[in-house]
Amino acid sequence: MTAVLAVENLGLRFGTSLPVIRGVSFAIEKGEVLGIVGESGSGKTLTARCILGLQPPSATVSGSIRLHGTELVGSSEKSHRLARAHDIGYVAQDARASLHPLLTVQTLITEHQRINLGIGMKPATQRAIELLDLMRIPDPVGALHKRPGEFSGGMRQRIMIAVALACDPSLLIADEPTTALDATVQATVIGLFDRIRRQLGIGVALISHDLGVISALSDKVIVMAQGVVVEHGSRRQVLSTPTHPYTRSLLEAVSRGRL
Amino acid sequence: MAETTRVSTTSIWRFTAKRLTQGTLLAVGVTLVVFLLTSVVPSNPAIANLGERAASDSEAVAAYNAKHGLDQPLPVQYFTYVAGLLRGDLGTSQRTNRPVIEDLKEFFPTTIELACASVIIALIFGVSLGLIAALRKGGWVDRAVRLASMAGISVPSFGLAVLVLYLFYFVLRIAPGPGQLDPGITAPPRITGFLIIDSVIAGDWAAFGSTASHLVLPAVVLAIPTFGLIVRLTRTAVLEVLSEDYVLAARAKGLPTRYIALRHVLRSAVPSIITAGSLAFGSLLSGAVLVEIVFSWPGVGRYAYTSSVSLDLPAIMGVTLLIALVYITVNLIADLLIVLFDRRAGVS
């Protein structure tokens, strides 16, 4: 079974300064959730944006990113765009800011189906309703004609996930999907990701700095610090028997309050 | 949890009504300000408007003052004026000897024709170049557009007017001269007052061609500073939108850049652009005074100028009132557009 996504020796630097990301490697199989943890500024978001081909214009990327065996690093903007259009779904950190405030939910969920895949309005809308339903949005048909501002933070995050799933991607990248949410709402979103993984069987890269969230959802975990992967292994391995001191300090700080 | 309430149709009406009342009060307030300004100062309209001999004749001066109500105490004068206003009577111009409302009816459409042509030119070029510059931020296109906009806002419109008139009309002879129509071409019957529209209604294509070609130079000159302003504001607005997360999200969806630019970016920038446009309209009316004078354009700007230098009080008040109303209306329309456009904006 080939990996959905294989990242090898990924590096990124701005101009001539020291690289911000160095030698990052990991792979995601079909139906598998890879958790990426790390403190603020450790390069998690930049890694995700490299995969999408949306790194800041001033950045240079090195190494290899293969999506279903196709190399993306160095490929044309167009092929990267098509990869985004067909294969990758992206859930950004801040759902409030990442949903266009003036567009209706219907437009947001259907536009890339229509533009990228040439699907008609009707079937695209049908799919939107299914997705909203899957995301447990009450009254999905009514929700279609509302704008993001009319939903609460938790619902917006779920709409964001529905948007990402609309093109049937084989890889879903979720960048801190619960950071802005309250504890109880976060629990709901975690539940949703669990369902997506089970029902759709797609590969998921889940970025978070909350070890609890990672622990609840991931199969494999990588820990990043200052642009490098410091720990890599199965969930149980990394969280129960951490080897790297950084991982250990992370775990310690979090659990002090709990026990 | 719905964080914002949808703007219902009734509240839009209420909003409009409220703004209109406010606007009307404001406009009346404006007349008061102008009235005070022009009355408190020592100038004397009778002397300014009577013939050489009559002006020295105290009886004639008294008769003139009586005729124009200038012998009344100031509050009475103002009250009479406002009472007239309520009946739609703006008084009689001391210079043209016609009801001010007639004068305004004659000159206002001409100015609006010019202003609209300029706003359209400025908006089309300003918005598209501002958008392109923002999309290519830092590139040579951006730099060129910014230079052009800087030049645009820095140009003294009267100087430019003189220059283009000299160049295109006098030296190159490719543009028609000042005025609104070629001599010898009779204006079509006045229906709307807008020469362009009237000539279409009359099917008078010679008049249409003539007035359209006469419109080009002044409209372009007037559009240039506005253009500069709109480029700047559009560019800033678009850049702001571009830095929004939802633009990144749209790109992450694999949408083509052109689609994103038009559908996501421009759409969000529209309220700022509308605001910019309505602000620019104010500065455009200022510019119109100077441009109309250079191009002998028979509009309110020139009327305002001649009225002010001849201390024609009713005319000055009329023009001021009209322009305040235009300003208020343009702002109201802009606000309404924004409200309609951006449903998130609550009516407050």
Add this chain to the structure above:
Amino acid sequence: MTDVLEVQDVVVEYRVGEQRVRAVDGVTISVRSGEILGVIGESGCGKSSLARAIVGLNDIAAGQILFSGQSVAFGRGQRPRSLRPLQMVFQDPSASLNYRRRVGSQLADGIKANRPMGRVETSAEVLRLLEVVGLPYSFADRYPHQLSGGQRQRVAIARTLASAPDFIVADEPISGLDASAQASIAGLFRRLADQHGIGIIFISHDLAVVRELADRIAVMYLGQLVEIGQSEQVGLAPEHPYSQALLGAVPLPDGSGELPTELAGEVPNPANPPGGCRFHPRCPVVESLCATTPMKLTAATSTGHLVRCIHVSEIYPRRSA
């Protein structure tokens, strides 16, 4: 010790358009000197509104707030001296510091207004305050933007301390910090309470942190107190289903892969809260009466432990797990 702060049936309302939002709806609490009361609840439940009301910055629509027996309201004028021992740490440290003034001069404000001293003494006191919150002396000459979020938070605390308060209302003072910084600030508050006998209301949305720090915990939901009691009681074995949900919603980083407990339903609109028990649309143990009967705070298991739930009343007694 007696209660220095008494909050009785306080209501805070905001007018949004033509709607009225009851951000705080009938809250009664009292705090003694040297005691730390933790207040937790989700975003928007009215914690900050309550905090601002307590220091007199929000008008209250009903009820009363007394500090040492005196009403805390002070209108638009200068705040009376007798109220000044009651201070607040604002939720957003970036907004609560003037970005155009140096840290040192802002710290001196509190000193000058409340315990005037000579120039030299003032500067010495400023340095001491920095030390108390664990910042180097050199920070006195910095502008707020030259500090990290956590450092700004500490400056805000120091500024509060500058006026030598007897009582501090701290609105999420550690939410912007990383785990280790959280611990050190929490320690500072503990010392202030223990060593200086300062009463503290400590607002947070993190139950785990509050459980460590506070003597008592109050849980808020949609403007109301739903549970209040000793820290061990509320933090480890809460009675109210909402408090329980809060406790269970936090996933543990134990590698077990266990999912947190989900709470059904959506957060209701505070402008239009559900009737009866506010929590009933989402409550896992809802009863038919919950939708219609407004609940009162009722004494539960131990003394001083109050819970607003039908299951604690006599009607549907239920033992929690």
Add this chain to the structure above:
Amino acid sequence: SDPSPGDSTLVVDTSFQLVTADPARLIEPTAIMISEAVYETLLTLDSEDATTPVGLLAESYEVSSDGLSYTFTLRDGVTFADGTPLTAADVLFSFERVQNIQGSPSFLVEGMSFAAPDARTFVINLTAPNPAVPAIVTSPSLGVLNSAVVQSNGGQSGPGADQSDTAEASLNADSQGSGPYAITSFSTVDTVTLTRNDDYWGEEPAFSQIVIRNVDATVQKLNISAGESDLALDLSSDQIAGDTGLNVVTGASPNLIFLFSNDNPAISPISSSPDFQEAVRYGLDYEALTALAGKGAIQAAGVVPSMFAGALASDLAPERDVARAKEALGRMSADPTATLHYASDVVINGVSFNDMAISIQSSLAEVGITIKLDGQPLSVARESYIAGRDEMGMWAWTPDFPDAGNYQIFFPGNLIATRAGWPATASPLIADLASRAAVDTDPTTRQDLYQRAQEPMLKRSPFVPLIQPSQVLVANPDLRGVTANPVWLVDLKSLHF
């Protein structure tokens, strides 16, 4: 423009000085020019000799021996544009209306009374002899209106007409004259269109339409050079210096630009000092001023312009004498500093008052006089001028009718002299000569009296006549009949291709 005579348009550009098209209310130059083509007067001026009135509506006139009565015999067969015959009743109506409306031109008929004993006879009776009557009746303000129509439109001619007459609006919309053209559109700020009167009783008018547009001198220049207009009225000879291929007609303008130093010591001890006045008179650089006004301009010797009987000979005009000016200044104890008030927005015959003022300032600076300039828009500047409060002023006088009698205003105690602080008591000699000139009916003595009244003013008077600019008409070379007229600028009626 299309030169075919049957259907042709004449385009005239001028800077409007226009308030109304009602003859009883108009006095402004543009209005006079227009109304001259629309209304007809008893007498008119020959375009060749602008000083001798000739008959138009009147075939002939007679003066009574005491000079107190003028009897005009009307031409037969004159009809208004609507076909109604013109009678003495119409003339009577028109003259009385001017008198009773008390508008700007009513001074023309001051002291007159009128009678129309029969349909073809019209009589003007005077209380004192006024040899200027034939000149006065050439004024287009005294054009004859179709009284029936005007009355039906609210026109009144009796006493109280100043209140009761409401015909102005209708006269602005639609003229009621007997002239070769009729007003068909009228705007005081934009364009006036005259259309041929197809039933004109005289020679067929040359143009089907005359369009008179309000344009600034600069634009006039552009338009005439581009062939967009046929005639420009306000250019200076400078402005057309380079342009060949245009027909430039230059005539001496009767407009008099003059300077005064207020003679009233209460207004200013400086300007009223005879030494100061002398210094100014000899300190001015007349050559520079004349040059500024362009080719054709002349220095004015006296207040009566050169073309009218009674003007001073040009060799009497003062010449610059710096030494003499300095000497006069030397006799003064006070600091010779004065403020010159003028209308900064006035341009007469292409001469900008601003430029004139600057030139005056710099030439007087050379002899040691400091002039502060205070240029204001006409409307503002006029106020203190008319009130006689200006220390020094520069103004122009445009004649209302072609006769020296129009310049009585400059003699002590009269209109302008009063504004310059010069009462009749200041110079009884001049005042006496002037009042005798006003009533003398003998042309030769009259001329002599006028000259004798002006000669002492060369030595001692607040006034310094500066220049008569040249009246420059710039025309399409195909346009014929272009002659400068001292009163109505150009005779529109006589133009043709």
Add this chain to the structure above:
Amino acid sequence: MTILGVALTAMLIPNLIATFDPLAASGPRLRPPSSEFLMGTDQLGRDVFSRLVYAARATVPLALSVVVASMLVGGIIGVVAGYFGGVVDAMLMRIADMVFAFPAIILAMAVTAALGAGVTNAVIALVIVSWPAYARLGRSLVMSARNSDYVKASRLLGRSNLTIIRTDLIPLVASQLVVFAAIEVATAILLLAGLSFLGLGVQPPTPEWGSMVADGFANFDSWWIALFPGLAIFLTVVAWNLLGDEVRGHIDRRDSQIGINP
């Protein structure tokens, strides 16, 4: 910058640069540019170049005084309105709205026509026209600062309102007003030149760019009379705009470091 430098030099020591007396005829009238008369002569034979140089002395300081006066008047009114709120605020702001409601030049025209043309009156007119912008800015700054947490914190500490205004509000308002003023200089120059073009501003014989353009318009063939002062206005305004942008950019960068979005 260079342009500003040149303009500044021209302003301070025009006699060093100018070749002729700006007020007196120095040569024949209406001469095109030549090696003697760099920019030709005008209708009175004055050297256009020398007048151009001296004119810098008229326009720029006047524009600056307009801006400074408007800033003071508007700033004070704005702070008062924003601080006291209520009726005072409502009244002052309605007046500002009224002034806003018509184009600057028309109001300025009416004012100068009524008061009489001249430099002082032109400046007064422009100040009347431009103060509301400053007032609004000052008011909105004061209002938002008044509601900010740092003012609330100060109040909790027991500091008096006056102290808060002095230490917390004034420095904030002042720096923003100065930034705004830097941008407005360009506008003021254009307005002043426009008024002078209409004959309502600086009076002859004082050289001023706007009235020089008007001279050129009256003597159309002699393109040099209008062209050079027109260019001078243009370049000066460009320079001030650049300077204003620079100042604003500087402050914006500082503010974005501080983490506020003005």
